[in-house]
Amino acid sequence: MRVLVLGGDGYLGWPTAMDLSMAGHDVSVVDNFLRRTMLTEMGAGSLTPIQNLQERVKAFHEVTGLEIRSFIGDLTDPSFTDEVFRAVMPEAIVHYGEQPSAPYSMISRRHGVMTQRNNVEGTLNVIFAIRDIVPDAHLVKLGTMGEYGTPNIDIEEGFIEIEHKGRKDTLPFPKVPGSMYHLTKVHDSHNIQFASRIWGVAATDLNQGVVYGIRTDETDLDERLCTRFDYDEVFGTALNRFCVQAVIGYPLTVYGKGGQTRGFLNIIDTMQCIRLAVENPAESGEYRVFNQFTEQFSVRDLAELVQRVGADLGINVSVDRLEDPRIEAEEHYYNAAHTKLVELGLEPHLLSDEVVAHFIETVQRYKDRILLGPIAPKTRWDSR
Numbered sequence: 001m002r003v004l005v006l007g008g009d010g011y012l013g014w015p016t017a018m019d020l021s022m023a024g025h026d027v028s029v030v031d032n033f034l035r036r037t038m039l040t041e042m043g044a045g046s047l048t049p050i051q052n053l054q055e056r057v058k059a060f061h062e063v064t065g066l067e068i069r070s071f072i073g074d075l076t077d078p079s080f081t082d083e084v085f086r087a088v089m090p091e092a093i094v095h096y097g098e099q100p101s102a103p104y105s106m107i108s109r110r111h112g113v114m115t116q117r118n119n120v121e122g123t124l125n126v127i128f129a130i131r132d133i134v135p136d137a138h139l140v141k142l143g144t145m146g147e148y149g150t151p152n153i154d155i156e157e158g159f160i161e162i163e164h165k166g167r168k169d170t171l172p173f174p175k176v177p178g179s180m181y182h183l184t185k186v187h188d189s190h191n192i193q194f195a196s197r198i199w200g201v202a203a204t205d206l207n208q209g210v211v212y213g214i215r216t217d218e219t220d221l222d223e224r225l226c227t228r229f230d231y232d233e234v235f236g237t238a239l240n241r242f243c244v245q246a247v248i249g250y251p252l253t254v255y256g257k258g259g260q261t262r263g264f265l266n267i268i269d270t271m272q273c274i275r276l277a278v279e280n281p282a283e284s285g286e287y288r289v290f291n292q293f294t295e296q297f298s299v300r301d302l303a304e305l306v307q308r309v310g311a312d313l314g315i316n317v318s319v320d321r322l323e324d325p326r327i328e329a330e331e332h333y334y335n336a337a338h339t340k341l342v343e344l345g346l347e348p349h350l351l352s353d354e355v356v357a358h359f360i361e362t363v364q365r366y367k368d369r370i371l372l373g374p375i376a377p378k379t380r381w382d383s384r
Contacts, residue, residue, distance in 0.1 A: 003278060004088050005029045006075060007096030009053045011228045012211065012270055016094060018218035019271040021066045028069040028088045030097060038104060044232035044374035047366050048214060051224050059224035075122030085129040092278045095141045097122055102179035103234045103379040112180040119184035127195045138281035139203040140274065141192055144185045145263050145291060145336065147207060149176030150329050155336035158289025178328055196287035204277045209263030209293030211270050212239045232374030238299055242306040247363040248370055251320035253377055258300030259331035263293025266349040276344045291338040294348035309356040327381040
């Protein structure tokens with residue numbers, strides 16, 4: 001199958017491209033290196049040394065004999081987007097190509113507007129390219145569990161059956177996003193559902209939880225193929241940040257009460273989920289939603305896990321409870337359905353002490369690359 005991976009230089013995009021290529025698909029990638037540019041802006045960088053895209057593609061070919069074709073450009077440019085679609089004529093499109101950080105989107109007006117423009121316009125150009133050039137292609141779009149917020153009811157997979165004044169209907173599950181970034185994902189979902197309903201686009205919307213890990217079968221083949229490991233306060237997720245903080249003796253930065261609960265999954269399972277979605281496509285005109293995670297943890301749970309594993313490794317890990325810089329519920333109900341990918345064959349790799357120990361050992365290996373400046377939280381949701 002011809003697969004086009006948008007955002008193919010990213011944390012998930014690059015491992016996905018390799019995974020799909022190894023599975024026998026003809027893979028092309030697109031990227032404009034926005035994430036690398038934003039990390040430079042923030043004075044941050046990857047803990048792991050990562051090669052540029054051209055070097056990655058070359059190394060992958062040397063190691064496996066397989067070709068990944070690359071295109072450099074911006075999805076907000078409709079001419080470029082159409083040009084790529086005509087060159088590849090993809091049968092499946094895996095769409096990671098967006099600004100991925102909630103904190104980044106809340107730094108300032110400029111950052112919020114850029115996030116909205118980049119993400120929403122880029123996705124619209126992709127939708128129109130599918131409609132006009134490859135109408136039979138299947139769009140697999142990376143969304144986020146953050147679209148739902150933290151409602152005081154169980155979260156369903158995309159839709160909910162409701163009864164109102166004696167009548168019933170199945171409608172999209174209510175969305176209560178918590179940042180300008182999460183808002184863009186909601187806009188994407190609405191635009192994609194519209195494209196399916198009006199133009200017959202086949203689409204799978206993957207509402208993904210927080211991903212952890214950097215090791216996949218392909219990244220283990222050669223160090224030149226490794227993916228990025230972000231640990232700063234803007235791009236680094238909680239588990240990454242906590243492991244880095246533990247190694248350098250920095251107190252774990254738990255925001256508020258630490259009861260913020262989310263869905264999590266190993267990067268290996270992200271690869272599984274994408275492959276399952278690509279190889280079991282939606283029907284023409286079908287818009288389906290999968291909640292893509294395997295377990296639920298609170299920030300407090302993760303801090304306690306890192307503290308316990310650190311102690312086992314001889315590291316004294318302290319925890320610092322900071323005023324929450326975000327506007328969010330610090331304690332809340334959270335129970336989200338996630339059965340559809342399991343029904344397709346997902347075999348979860350669950351978080352364990354051994355996984356966290358490997359994380360910490362990886363951080364120790366690259367300890368001399370840690371930049372202290374970007375670790376402390378500085379981005380506030382209520383800043384003016």
